[in-house]
Amino acid sequence: MPADRGRAAGPPTISEVAREAGVGRATAARTLGGYGYVSPELRERVLAAAEKLGYRANALARSMSTGVSHTLGVIVADIGNPFFAGVVRGISDTSRARGFDTIVLSTYEDLDEEVAATNVLIDKRVDGFIVASAAVDKGEVAHIRAAMERGIPVVLVDRAVAALDLDAVVIDNREAAREAVETLIAAGHRRIGFVWGPPAPEAPATRRELLAEASRNLWTDGERLRGYLDALDDARIPFDPEVVMVGRKTEERVTQEVARMLALPDRITAVFCTETDAVTGALRALRAAGLAYPRDVALIGFDDSSWAAVMEPPLTMIEQPVHELGAKAAEVLLDTIAGTEPRREMHTLRSRLIVRSSVAPPS
Amino acid sequence: MPADRGRAAGPPTISEVAREAGVGRATAARTLGGYGYVSPELRERVLAAAEKLGYRANALARSMSTGVSHTLGVIVADIGNPFFAGVVRGISDTSRARGFDTIVLSTYEDLDEEVAATNVLIDKRVDGFIVASAAVDKGEVAHIRAAMERGIPVVLVDRAVAALDLDAVVIDNREAAREAVETLIAAGHRRIGFVWGPPAPEAPATRRELLAEASRNLWTDGERLRGYLDALDDARIPFDPEVVMVGRKTEERVTQEVARMLALPDRITAVFCTETDAVTGALRALRAAGLAYPRDVALIGFDDSSWAAVMEPPLTMIEQPVHELGAKAAEVLLDTIAGTEPRREMHTLRSRLIVRSSVAPPS
């Protein structure tokens, strides 16, 4: 019953514990803080008093005094996306194991929200943070630069940012995309739709413009485009802007765009989706067109999930090592915080194509 | 270029800004803190100095001094579950709009983790928190009680806890389950499997034991069981322990259990799943048994999602107002923090059965 603490209003402080135990403040602090020396007898008294009062150290005060918060920040695009949820779990599992809490913030792919999130983390004095940034070019990284200048360690996850010289933990996006598209090509497809998401209002007409556009897009998507082109090039299939979607990758837009590609005189016989929501969007378009996969259209997408396996027929998908991605990012960050010289390199993890039954030869 | 701050090591403090501006510390504090009076001229100087130095207030120090952190805590079972992800988004959207940050912690359905999470929030001195607690009986709520005794406002979300007299924001679980099972019964089903998750090792043999078990289970699942029984009772269908699954609702276990129910001499012709992962688990069992829905087995589950709509045939599911659930919980908590007398009531939101094509009469 910690209620009889006299006039004290808030939670018990170390001074109150000291008074209760009849010792000096410093002695109580040493006992409870686990530093310095305290005789067994006094230690016992302090512990008993703390127990009685229900004392818990004020982490804010401690951080103020020591300058470290034992807290990591995490900024992701959307925590509701199973991909990021998995990454976050990887981060919190390993950071918790090393005594760090995590504060997770979602930006919902909005750069202003990302800046705001960064400021929240700076203000709360996290010891470092991990970010899957929506920033692409130099003009968009000021907030991260600002954090770096304050001496806050930063690690990028999922998305590398060319304008930033930082550790980044990513997967082999280009290779993964290439492998998927090669699988489609090997099955005999030549008209392969590409569901992409650069900010451009319409599809670039030429390869050159396409690549230019790629550098204005998220790094992951840029890489995936390169993988798509790699596979096309190897098979000497000409690039056709008509079968690549541009603009925001919402499920609705994907449905419209795939429907458009399906209505083309020379319609697509396969689709490659760079995101899981794009897969459901594409599937809706197929159904609306009265088409079935893999018979009429073959399909491969990014980010495997449980439902992809129970679809009938089950979907061939690219599986990303989400937990490892997060765990590795946390590890690199924690090492940097611990003082290990930052290497500032790109840590590339391998993804895996899970072959199921959504790919068949074109009809 | 905030680099020429002299010998200062960390980020700039208010004293440094004051010195730079050539004013007293208090004046700089008043300007930057937005309180008290400062003449336009000095204000201008302070602002310029802060800008030049890249000053950002230390939220920790501010909280120490004022006693409020403008931060809400959120404890959910699994942020990777789209249901909780939606709830969290609802919470952060409305709390951000009212000037509060949120710290989200996942317990992965482990009570010890929940206790640890609660302590983290207490230690970080959040102004209040929202929790979807895994606690069921009196012996498991000590950590929440402790927070309440410290004067920290707490609001429950998704799961009410009988042992706690607190505001709770939930949906009409019992009614939702009843409606779903009634739909199954209306289609002609009498053997309806129930995928449930009480801690019991085996299915209770009698109704009485079942209900007793329900009170040892998560509140939501208890209510959903009652809804299931309500529907059975109304149709005078006897309860059969053989068709209710008990124990942890992992996807693998669901698959095994549904397979068992499918192998019964008097096999089930319909399944009701109280969770989205249970739906995929059940679907796997169907496929393994060479059965198709809705022809061989009808199916309804909790938590609608995009993929449920693109399944072939599309799934009939219960949609929960996830965002509203979170928004309402945040609202109630924020009001309590703001000093409005807490009402300690149950706020019930309506769910909705989305009828698609996974229910047909038994063959």
Added chain:
DNA sequence: ATGCCGCGTGATACCGGTATCAGGTCGCGA
């Protein structure tokens, strides 16, 4: 010219910890 009032400003105590350091006690050797 003097006194009073009020406004604007800066000095300072405080929040609850950490960490340094001074001082008191005790034991042991000379």
Added chain:
DNA sequence: TCGCGACCTGATACCGGTATCACGCGGCAT
């Protein structure tokens, strides 16, 4: 018996803000 050192303990400065309060200065009334 005295002195010195080791060992504990408690007093206190500090972290970076907030908030109270005292003080100096100018203006106005008398």
